[in-house]
Amino acid sequence: MSRATKDALTALTNRFGDAVSVAASVRDHHAQGVTAHATRPPDAVLFARSTEDVVDAVRICREQNCPIVPFGTGTSTEGQISAEQGGLTINLSQMDNVLRVSAADMDCTVQAGVTRKALNASLRDTGLFFPIDPGADASIGGMASTRASGTNAVRYGTMRDVVMSLKVVLPNGDVIETGTRARKSSAGYDLTRLFVGAEGTLGIITEVTLKLSPVPDRMSAAVASFPTVADAVSTVVSVIQSAIPIARAELLDAQQIAACNRYSKTDLLEQPTLFLEFHGSEQHVGEQVEQFLAIAREHGGSDLRWASAAEERSRLWQARHDVWWATLALRPGSRGVPTDICVPISELPEVIAATERDVNDLGLIAPLCGHVGDGNFHLCVLLDPDDPDEASRVAELNRRMITRALDVGGTCTGEHGIGTGKIPYLVRERGAGMTVLAAIKRAIDPRNIMNPGKILSVESFPPLS
C-alpha cells in the first residue's frame, strides 16, 4: 500500500469510524462478485449511507490520488468491481431508500443501492412497475452504470431509456444532477446518457430518477419450437415488423432446451425454441397471441403452447428461468462464462450458426440463450477452473464471436459492459472514437481516480488538439 493510500485510509477512518473496514474478508468479498475474470481486492471498503458520505470519501481520496471503486451488489460480469490499483471500494448497498414515487408522472427517485426487486416490491400498490430485469437482483446504481437491460428490453428499453436523471458525485467531490423530471429535454449535452454505462469511471451515482411503466391488465406467455434457429429468428422479425408489441422474445437453442428438460423436468422438443410474453388489455393480448401463433406456424413452428394465468405462465417459462443452473448442471464443478454480443437482427441466424460451429470446433459446452428481439444473445460457456487449455479455448470462442459481431455491424457487449474484460475489444469497436472517450475521461477525471483500469486505458490515447 502506498504512503498516500495509507494517509487516505487514516483520514477515512477518522471521518467514518467503523463504516470503513480493512478486514481481509470484507476486502476479498468486494473483489469476488460473479465475474470469471481475475480481480484484485481494494485496500479498504467504505459502507456509505448518504451522498454526503460519498462526497467526503471522494474528497479525501482525491487529496491523495487514491483510486475509488463503486460497488452495488457485485453482480457485474466483466470485472467492473475489481480494485485494479487498490484503493477504496465504496459499497452503496446501505443506500437503499426509495425516496419518491409519483403515480401521476409514473416516475420515482431511488438511492443507488436499491435493488430492482426491492424497487418492484415497494411499487406493489401503485399499479406501476420497473421493467428492466438483468438476471441478477442488481442495484439500480449498478444497472445504470453498466447500461443493463434484460428480457423486457424489446418492449421497455434499457437503462439508457428509463433513467431520467442521476445524482452523481464527480471526481472533485462536486455533486451534480444530470437531468430533470421532464420526459424530454433539448437542454445541452446529455449528461444522463453519458453517466449511464460509464461503469463508475466518471463519478459515483448516488441517486437515480427512473421512468416506470403501468402494470399491464393482462400478460400471456407463449412457447414455440422451430426446425432451425433461422426459422425462430425469422418469426421474431415478422412479429416485430407486424408491429406486435412483444414484451419479451427469448430464444434457447436445442442444447439449452435439452439441458433444461433434464434440469427442470420439462418436456420441450429439443429444438430451437422461442419464449414470448405479451402485455396489454385482455382483448389486445389475445389478438397478439393469435397473430404470433399464425406467424410461428408459417415459419414451421410446432409444439405451440400458451398460457395467461400467472402460475401457468411461470411453469411455461420454467426452462427459461433456469437456464443458468441447467447449464451448470451439465458438468458439475464448472464455472459459467457468459458471452454477450449483439448484432442487427437480420444477421442473427448466420451469426448463431457460425457460433455453434465454433463451439463444436473448440470442443466446448456452451448452450445459447438470446434476447432475440434485440439481436443480443449469450452463451453460457462451461469452464473447468483448473483447465488452462479450456480457458484459452473459451477466450478464443469469445474472440471469434466478437470479431464476427463487429464484422456485421454489431457490438462486443449488448448489456454486460467492458470492465477489465473487453478493453481491447472496445478499441476494435470504437476505432478513432476512442480518442473522444479518452478526452472525456481525462476532462472529467483528470487524476484518473474513478474506477481506473476499466473501459479504457486513458494513457493510450493522445489528447485531442
Next chain:
Amino acid sequence: MSRATKDALTALTNRFGDAVSVAASVRDHHAQGVTAHATRPPDAVLFARSTEDVVDAVRICREQNCPIVPFGTGTSTEGQISAEQGGLTINLSQMDNVLRVSAADMDCTVQAGVTRKALNASLRDTGLFFPIDPGADASIGGMASTRASGTNAVRYGTMRDVVMSLKVVLPNGDVIETGTRARKSSAGYDLTRLFVGAEGTLGIITEVTLKLSPVPDRMSAAVASFPTVADAVSTVVSVIQSAIPIARAELLDAQQIAACNRYSKTDLLEQPTLFLEFHGSEQHVGEQVEQFLAIAREHGGSDLRWASAAEERSRLWQARHDVWWATLALRPGSRGVPTDICVPISELPEVIAATERDVNDLGLIAPLCGHVGDGNFHLCVLLDPDDPDEASRVAELNRRMITRALDVGGTCTGEHGIGTGKIPYLVRERGAGMTVLAAIKRAIDPRNIMNPGKILSVESFPPLS
C-alpha cells in the same frame, strides 16, 4: 474579417472553387432561418457534397482557428445557425442521399442533409416510416443536433431514442462513427447520445443511422373538448396510466381553438381541446378509441369526434395542423415567437394556468399548443417587430415560464435547444453540471471552433481538476 479568416477563405476557395460563396445574399440567407433572435451572417458558405468535403473544410478552418457553423434547413428557433464570430457556414443540404434501408432490421442510414419528409417519401414502399416530426421539414442532421421531437414523441420517442449511430467530423478533422447497428450496447461511453443535442458544438454530423417503425395497419384520430385545461391533462394522464399506447396527444387552449376556428373555418367548441391519434391493428385501434372516449367522458369531455379514413382524420386534425398560421392571422404583421418548456405531466395544469395569467398580465397574445403526453407545450407569442416594449414583455413571459418550469422539476427546452437564446437559462437548469459540459466542450473542441457561442460560453467555467 481577421487575417486568419481571410487565409482560411483563400484556402477554401482553392480547394472547393464555386462550392464556396462569399456573396452577401448567400451569407445573409444563412443567418435568417425562422428564429426571432438576432443573428450574424458567416464570412462564407460552403455547400458540402460529402464527408470528405467536410473533413477538408474543417482541417483548413482549424489551421486558422476559423469558426464553423453547420447548416441544414435553417429551421432551428434559438439562433443555432447564427455565425456569432463569423467564419464559415457549412451547408449540408446537398448531402441528401438515403444511403441504405434495411427492412428486416428496420433501420436506415442517411446523409445529414436528407429532410424528414424526403426520408419518408423514400420509405414509401417499405412498410416503414420515420416517426419524428418537428413542425418544419428539417434535415435529419439538424434534428439530431437539436434533439428534436414533435407530436409522435409520446409513442415513438425523440431523436435521442431513434438515432442509432452518427458519422461525425471532429474539430480536428478525424471522422468517427459513434455507435453500431446493434439495437443496444453497453460498450463504453454513449457518444451517440452526446452528439445528439450538441447543436454542432462538438463536431459536424454527416451521416445518421436511424431506427424506423412499421407503418401501423390502422390509424384513428379523436378530438374532445374539456371544461378546463386540468380536465384535458387529467384525461391524458389516465390514458397513459391505462397503458393505452397513444401515438399523439396534442392540447390546444381555448384561445388557440378560437384562432383556428377563424382561420381554418372549423366549428370546434372554444374550450381546451385534445387531439389524439391511435396506431395499431384495426381491432386494437378500435379498442383504444373506445377506452379513450370513456376516459374523456369521465373527465367532462364533450363534442367528441373520431375518424379513421385518412381524409377524415386530416380534416379532424385541421385545426392542429394550422395553429402557427392561425395564430399569426390574429394580428397580421406580427412575428411568432415560440416558447418551449417541458414539465412533469402532473404539474401541467398548474403551470399552464399560471402561464395564462402571465399572458394576460403582460398584455400579450399567445395561444397554447402542447405535446401534452410529454409535458411539453409551446406558446406562439405574437410580437410586433417594431415594438421594443412588447419585445421586453415577450422576454419577461419566457423568463417567467422557464423559472416556473425549473421550479417544478422541468426543463427550459423540450425540443428546440439552447442556441444563443437560452444560454443563461441552461446555466440555471444545470447548475454545477455546467462545469462538466464545459469540460467536455474543451476536451473535444479545444480551439472552440465548432459553432462557438452556442449552448454555453465555455470560458465562463473553470476546468475540472
